[in-house]
Amino acid sequence: PVVGDTKYGDAETNKRFRARGFRRMFLHASSLTLPHPNGDTLSVSAPLDDELRDLLTELEGGPR
Numbered sequence: 001p002v003v004g005d006t007k008y009g010d011a012e013t014n015k016r017f018r019a020r021g022f023r024r025m026f027l028h029a030s031s032l033t034l035p036h037p038n039g040d041t042l043s044v045s046a047p048l049d050d051e052l053r054d055l056l057t058e059l060e061g062g063p064r
Contacts, residue, residue: 001013002025002026002027003017003022003025003026004017004022004023004024004025004026004027005025017055020055020058022051022055024051026052026055028046028048028049028052029046030045030046030047030048031043031044031045031046032044032045
């Protein structure tokens with residue numbers, strides 16, 4: 001399950017993350033490649049946003 005998923009996620013895990021101030025699904029695609037209707041391939045990428053990166057750092061015991 002994905003943290004923050006209210007349908008399939010674990011309620012207790014979600015509660016612990018909400019207590020840390022995390023109020024969204026922990027879901028991120030670093031890159032996607034899709035067929036474009038014109039026959040080309042479309043590739044996009046996105047870095048992990050600050051909120052998710054900071055939470056991972058905190059969970060790993062690093063400075064926030």
